[in-house]
Amino acid sequence: MSRDGRFALLYSKEHQLLLWDLENNEELAQLGAQDPQSNTVSHIRIADNGRFAITATQQNFAVWDLGWTQAQGLWSISDGVIRDIDISSNGEQVLLGLSNGKAIYVDLVTGRRLEFLAHREKVNSVALSPNGRFALSGGNDYNAYLWDTQTGLALHKFEHDARINRVALQRDGKLAFTSDGSNDAFVWDLSNGERVSELKAFQRQLIFTSARFSNDGKQLVTGTPGGRVMLWDTQSGKRLDYWEVEPQKDARPPRAVVYDASFDEQQRIISGTSAGIAQAWQIETE
Template identity: 55%
Template sequence: MYKKFLSVSLFLSSFALSGCLLFDSEIERWHLAQQGSTSLSLSRDGRFALVSTKLQGIALWDLQQNKKLADFGSQDQYHNSVITSQISDNNRYAITATTQNFAVWDLGWSQARGLWSIDDAAIQDVAITNNGNEVLLALTNGKALFINMTDGRRLEFLAHRDKVNSVALSANGHYALSGGNDNHAYLWNTRSGQIIYSFKHSSHVSQVALQRDGKLAFSSDSNNDHIIWDLTTGKKITQLAVKLRQSPLSSVRFSNNGQWLVTGSPTRRVELWRTDNGKNIGSWRAEVLPGTRPATAVVYDVAISPTGNIVAGSSAGYAQAWSTD
């Protein structure tokens, strides 16, 4: 993975001096949900897509083979819409959530491991570990709830003083990052609940992300302050050089080596950034569902493939891949 990405990194760095480029370089498109989707998550390598729709429920796709691998159906008996989901870092497990319940899936065996309900708040966001045994929920009551599904251990992280909007977990489940309407993002230990770093923003924190090796973190707010943090020092490295009045972010992911960051927005925009200086490397537009008004799409998830292609999935039910060559 790292050797493959090195050549891509060297290629992309040649664009740094010329600023943002708009690549018209779509190389593949998959229409996974004909009527649009309520949630769509990608695997880290952009190969697999977990898509949720109102009518057909949850389905797993292998984009590389252009093949549906499994139909899971509705998450619950009431056919409530799945609003958020995540595939584990190793592609083996996934979590999906409505506002009131969540399910864990074993993607290798194409079956559910269980369904659990939340009674005292609505779910905003979810994350899952590589072993599929630990999950993290962002809740509207100001709690980030960490649960070990094997032994039933629950840890309620209570540092936030308002709704929690976004969460991220390290692959081994030892560290969590959460951001909320209290204008803070916190990096914390899931074993003790102890805060490691506090990242202050000027407005509601809407998106957070962790780099795979735990060296970098990202947090974004509603004022378009999109900040990359050094987790060895807790200090700010840089801020993304966004244009004024650009819409907030709806999805974000670091490249494996941490040199790049790919983001998606509620207004179709997909962008690639350098993490050392925040410069924009490229920009693309997600497809819209034909006949919809307004003609827009929320970019639910983004990824960078091992060959350096940009992959995105949206509310229009499309997954798309663009080349950076």
């Protein structure tokens, strides 16, 4: 989904890639298959400014210009399975997290490729700042790193006690979010690497399938595999509200995975799920 919740880029075996206008609830374009073999697309990310997108199968990735609804190119990766992806606002810089422990930054215009090798196991989640300068990566080695894509140097290391499965960056680069597979989820101050808050969830095994900061960084929205969308205060770690998404038809038990959630410009959260349903939730202001 786009940062403002207006557009969604979806994949299904039947229709391949579709661009959807969520505000007017209509299909805008059929982008077709990512590659000639019509391999399954497992990761999709729309750039911060909504103009470009990156999609990936296990072995290759494509960059799309959503304004012209066409592919800019297809690239393949030979040294690992792609676990996560992100793209800069100009559509020229991409970040990949791989199963071999590498996080790879590529400038598609100059061809420059930087391999970040600090992770000792699979990289599960990555985030790239809109200007492409900073990367956040988290993996099975219990660590997340904020690093500089120009020098490859780690700027901050964030340690967990379990495998990290979700990371996110606030768009101005002030805050980072990291969460793991047991029950820890933290917000960090990137100016000094200090912890700002811990999300207080009061439930066992809180795993996040999506996480996104509000534009000002004051709030965070997360999604879970069990179909729950949650809104958090980043400074206190307090949960402000939560919603249960529409379950998948005929699913037993009736649930849907939350793939993404974002803040729109009308004080609402927009969620998108494995049931193929987008929903809007009103944020109640205090």
